[in-house]
Amino acid sequence: MDALVAQLQMQYRNYTVSLYQQGFLDDQFTELKKLQDDASPDFVAEVLSLFFEDCVKLIGNMARALDQTGTVDFSQVGASVHQLKGSSSSVGAKRVKGLCITFKEYCEANNYEGCVRCLQQVDIEFKALQTKLQDMFNLEKQIIQAGGKVPQVDIN
Amino acid sequence: MEVCNCIEPQWPADELLMKYQYISDFFIAVAYFSIPLELIYFVKKSAVFPYRWVLVQFGAFIVLCGATHLINLWTFTTHSRTVALVMTTAKVLTAVVSCATALMLVHIIPDLLSVKTRELFLKNKAAELDREMGLIRTQEETGRHVRMLTHEIRSTLDRHTILKTTLVELGRTLALEECALWMPTRTGLELQLSYTLRQQHPVEYTVPIQLPVINQVFGTSRAVKISPNSPVARLRPVSGKYLLGEVVAVRVPLLHLSNFQINDWPELSTKRYALMVLMLPSDSARQWHVHELELVEVVADQVAVALSHAAILEESMRARDLLMEQNVALDIARREAETAIRARNDFLAVMNHEMRTPMHAIIALSSLLQETELTPEQRLMVETVLKSSSLLATLMNDVLDLSRLEDGSLQLELGTFNLHTLFREVLNLIKPIAVVKKLPITLNLAPDLPEFVVGDEKRLMQIILNIVGNAVKFSKQGSITVTALVTKSDNRAPPDFFVVPTGSHFYLRVKVKDLGAGINPQDIPKLFTKFAQTQSLATRSSGGSGLGLAISKRFVNLMEGNIWIESDGVGKGCTAIFDVKLGISNESKQSGIPKVPANPQHANFAGLKVLVMDENGVSRMVTKGLLVHLGCEVTTVSSSEECLRVVSHEHKVVFMDVCMPGVENYQIAIRIHEKFTKRHQRPLLVALTGNTDKSTKEKCMSFGLDGVLLKPVSLDNMRNVLSDLLEHRVLYEAM
Numbered sequence: 001m002d003a004l005v006a007q008l009q010m011q012y013r014n015y016t017v018s019l020y021q022q023g024f025l026d027d028q029f030t031e032l033k034k035l036q037d038d039a040s041p042d043f044v045a046e047v048l049s050l051f052f053e054d055c056v057k058l059i060g061n062m063a064r065a066l067d068q069t070g071t072v073d074f075s076q077v078g079a080s081v082h083q084l085k086g087s088s089s090s091v092g093a094k095r096v097k098g099l100c101i102t103f104k105e106y107c108e109a110n111n112y113e114g115c116v117r118c119l120q121q122v123d124i125e126f127k128a129l130q131t132k133l134q135d136m137f138n139l140e141k142q143i144i145q146a147g148g149k150v151p152q153v154d155i156n
Numbered sequence: 157m158e159v160c161n162c163i164e165p166q167w168p169a170d171e172l173l174m175k176y177q178y179i180s181d182f183f184i185a186v187a188y189f190s191i192p193l194e195l196i197y198f199v200k201k202s203a204v205f206p207y208r209w210v211l212v213q214f215g216a217f218i219v220l221c222g223a224t225h226l227i228n229l230w231t232f233t234t235h236s237r238t239v240a241l242v243m244t245t246a247k248v249l250t251a252v253v254s255c256a257t258a259l260m261l262v263h264i265i266p267d268l269l270s271v272k273t274r275e276l277f278l279k280n281k282a283a284e285l286d287r288e289m290g291l292i293r294t295q296e297e298t299g300r301h302v303r304m305l306t307h308e309i310r311s312t313l314d315r316h317t318i319l320k321t322t323l324v325e326l327g328r329t330l331a332l333e334e335c336a337l338w339m340p341t342r343t344g345l346e347l348q349l350s351y352t353l354r355q356q357h358p359v360e361y362t363v364p365i366q367l368p369v370i371n372q373v374f375g376t377s378r379a380v381k382i383s384p385n386s387p388v389a390r391l392r393p394v395s396g397k398y399l400l401g402e403v404v405a406v407r408v409p410l411l412h413l414s415n416f417q418i419n420d421w422p423e424l425s426t427k428r429y430a431l432m433v434l435m436l437p438s439d440s441a442r443q444w445h446v447h448e449l450e451l452v453e454v455v456a457d458q459v460a461v462a463l464s465h466a467a468i469l470e471e472s473m474r475a476r477d478l479l480m481e482q483n484v485a486l487d488i489a490r491r492e493a494e495t496a497i498r499a500r501n502d503f504l505a506v507m508n509h510e511m512r513t514p515m516h517a518i519i520a521l522s523s524l525l526q527e528t529e530l531t532p533e534q535r536l537m538v539e540t541v542l543k544s545s546s547l548l549a550t551l552m553n554d555v556l557d558l559s560r561l562e563d564g565s566l567q568l569e570l571g572t573f574n575l576h577t578l579f580r581e582v583l584n585l586i587k588p589i590a591v592v593k594k595l596p597i598t599l600n601l602a603p604d605l606p607e608f609v610v611g612d613e614k615r616l617m618q619i620i621l622n623i624v625g626n627a628v629k630f631s632k633q634g635s636i637t638v639t640a641l642v643t644k645s646d647n648r649a650p651p652d653f654f655v656v657p658t659g660s661h662f663y664l665r666v667k668v669k670d671l672g673a674g675i676n677p678q679d680i681p682k683l684f685t686k687f688a689q690t691q692s693l694a695t696r697s698s699g700g701s702g703l704g705l706a707i708s709k710r711f712v713n714l715m716e717g718n719i720w721i722e723s724d725g726v727g728k729g730c731t732a733i734f735d736v737k738l739g740i741s742n743e744s745k746q747s748g749i750p751k752v753p754a755n756p757q758h759a760n761f762a763g764l765k766v767l768v769m770d771e772n773g774v775s776r777m778v779t780k781g782l783l784v785h786l787g788c789e790v791t792t793v794s795s796s797e798e799c800l801r802v803v804s805h806e807h808k809v810v811f812m813d814v815c816m817p818g819v820e821n822y823q824i825a826i827r828i829h830e831k832f833t834k835r836h837q838r839p840l841l842v843a844l845t846g847n848t849d850k851s852t853k854e855k856c857m858s859f860g861l862d863g864v865l866l867k868p869v870s871l872d873n874m875r876n877v878l879s880d881l882l883e884h885r886v887l888y889e890a891m
Contacts, residue, residue, distance in 0.1 A: 026868075028868045034871045037785065038784075039784070043781050046783065047774065047777050049779055050773055051774045054773055068228075083772055085846075086775050086813075087773070087775060088771050089778075089846070089867060090772070090774050090775035090777075090778040090867070091774060091778065092868070
């Protein structure tokens with residue numbers, strides 16, 4: 001059994017490190033993990049699910065705002081982007097945050113095509129992140145089920 | 157009157173007589189008729205006359221008499237039979253009435269006489285009552301005088317005024333010629349003339365107190381008449397007065413404060429009396445009346461009371477003045493003491509700093525010197541220098557610590573540390589010396605002794621070091637045992653100390669036993685006093701200032717523990733035992749973050765109420781999680797309106813997200829400032845923002861925020877920030 005645990009842990013570790021290396025996650029995610037303890041064991045999961053809900057909602061808002069035939073309310077789009085940027089930086093979703101910054105610039109420049117493009121990218125990005133994180137959580141569950149402890153991954 | 161019908165006396169010689177009779181009869185009749193008229197008139201006028209019937213009778217009698225006389229007029233000449241008849245009738249009637257009247261008068265006259273006597277009696281009585289009333293009035297006036305006198309006397313509490321007023325008023329009331337007061341002198345053997353009413357007297361005019369007349373007066377509480385020639389009464393210049401007025405003397409008891417015990421009317425066992433002498437005017441034939449004597453006695457009593465009141469007042473005023481003086485002196489002394497303490501503290505602070513700096517230099521440079529190439533002699537010298545300066549540094553620290561401990565300004569620095577490691581370190585420090593002295597040291601740690609504890613590591617080490625050091629110092633042979641265990645209540649402890657282990661704390665007991673010099677049981681209490689040393693001259697060379705145990709005791713007390721020493725006597729070694737309270741920590745690594753939030757490491761964060769305002773749900777949750785992890789009690793709001801509604805003086809910090817473009821977010825800061833006018837009630841305001849350039853910082857400052865944080869905040873960052881914030885109440889460098 002221990003061998004399985006060790007293997008799973010190794011797998012988990014590698015996966016996590018890859019996420020960081022690929023730029024999906026940054027230090028803020030590490031901080032987030034630090035906040036998880038016996039008092040709030042599912043803290044990270046809760047925050048992330050909230051984040052993903054937020055993403056869906058905000059992306060929906062932006063899509064609607066950009067879908068207007070006629071004058072597009074760039075300020076509204078900008079507000080949503082700002083929110084998304086805040087959320088993503090709070091959870092450590094590095095790529096999403098980066099996209100939001102670019103997105104914001106396009107909004108301020110009232111660049112319709114740019115905004116639309118960014119929106120698509122954001123959508124793709126956040127879904128990808130969601131998948132990856134889901135995999136990571138699954139690995140964690142497996143480790144716990146196998147009787148082991150989820151290892152603390154030190155990125156630096 | 158003879159009436160003769162048959163004989164006609166016709167004597168011319170008798171005509172003159174007849175004429176006179178005629179006239180007299182006429183006048184008599186007239187008079188007789190007028191008397192009743194007068195009577196009726198006057199009786200009608202008077203309201204009271206009880207004898208109407210008598211009057212009528214008398215009137216009738218008179219009238220009839222008059223009628224008789226009138227009819228007589230006709231009988232002088234020859235008259236008819238009718239006249240005679242009328243005459244007879246009249247006479248008969250007159251006779252009847254007169255007899256009746258006579259009979260009546262027998263009854264009435266005594267009555268009338270007695271009226272007269274009663275009248276006289278009543279007059280006498282009235283005169284007597286008048287006299288008596290005069291007397292009463294005099295008495296009442298005298299009484300009024302007494303009351304006024306008393307009032308005058310008692311209205312002042314000044315001794316002299318009382319006595320002077322007494323004499324004046326008495327003199328006035330009783331119209332005395334002279335009035336004098338003799339007071340006993342200090343020695344009590346003489347009476348000195350203190351006050352007189354009218355005359356000036358030579359100073360120091362005294363009479364001996366043992367005169368018979370004086371004894372007589374002092375012997376009774378009543379006023380006594382004395383001879384005008386007695387020495388106390390010989391006050392007036394004897395200038396040929398014929399008859400000296402009567403003199404009365406009365407005693408005035410002088411009561412002392414001590415006579416007024418509770419429930420105890422002052423008994424006149426005091427035997428101190430003054431003498432009041434009163435003299436009536438000479439040549440006046442006035443005598444002392446009883447009521448006047450009574451007045452004098454009453455006055456004397458009142459004077460006694462008034463004097464005692466004056467004495468009490470004097471006493472209390474004196475006491476109060478004394479008290480005020482003492483208060484002033486105490487105040488000055490206290491201020492001086494405070495100044496002295498302040499001066500000492502200032503001195504200590506300054507000197508400490510001034511002394512430490514060169515000290516550090518010496519120690520540091522000596523250590524460095526030790527590392528270089530030295531000859532053995534040089535090495536020895538350098539070592540001595542180092543040792544001495546270390547000792548001096550320790551001494552300075554001790555002195556400063558002790559003074560801070562005594563002021564109560566020392567606070568323990570709590571932290572988590574490894575207890576086992578601590579003991580081992582202490583032992584390592586002591587081992588060299590012990591090895592040199594060939595004293596084996598053993599360390600016994602109880603198996604249930606927690607490894608990681610919360611407490612003041614440095615001070616605890618100081619204590620253990622001090623005690624173990626003492627054990628080594630004062631032992632020439634034998635072994636030293638250091639035992640550490642968790643103490644339970646059935647272990648022996650000094651009688652007035654009860655150990656109550658609570659949930660997250662425990663009491664550590666450390667016993668250091670040595671088989672060295674031992675201590676005389678009588679000296680044990682002195683051990684913990686500063687600067688007291690009990691070693692003989694031989695061991696004095698081991699150094700030390702005698703402060704070690706005193707300081708250790710203070711530290712132990714600060715840790716809510718107790719320290720004592722047991723010894724079986726000189727030469728039989730001794731055991732030093734102390735208990736201290738430590739907290740239990742679950743930490744597996746040193747100085748780590750506590751994994752159990754219920755037992756947060758940093759006491760300042762536990763239960764700290766904070767408010768987080770963030771429109772973004774995700775970042776709100778993250779910030780909340782961060783703060784909860786640090787042990788705070790977090791409330792979250794998502795808008796500034798909600799924030800204003802929810803914020804209270806219980807919240808110590810408000811974290812507000814100001815990421816949104818525009819100035820609106822900062823308004824909340826202004827509104828919070830307005831809401832809490834008292835500075836200490838206002839929560840600290842920290843802005844969470846995505847950019848931290850200078851303009852943002854300036855903007856935050858201008859809106860009255862106490863700090864700015866860059867989002868996202870790491871755990872360590874937040875912890876540091878909170879510490880800084882709570883300590884300094886402002887934070888503008890943490891970025």
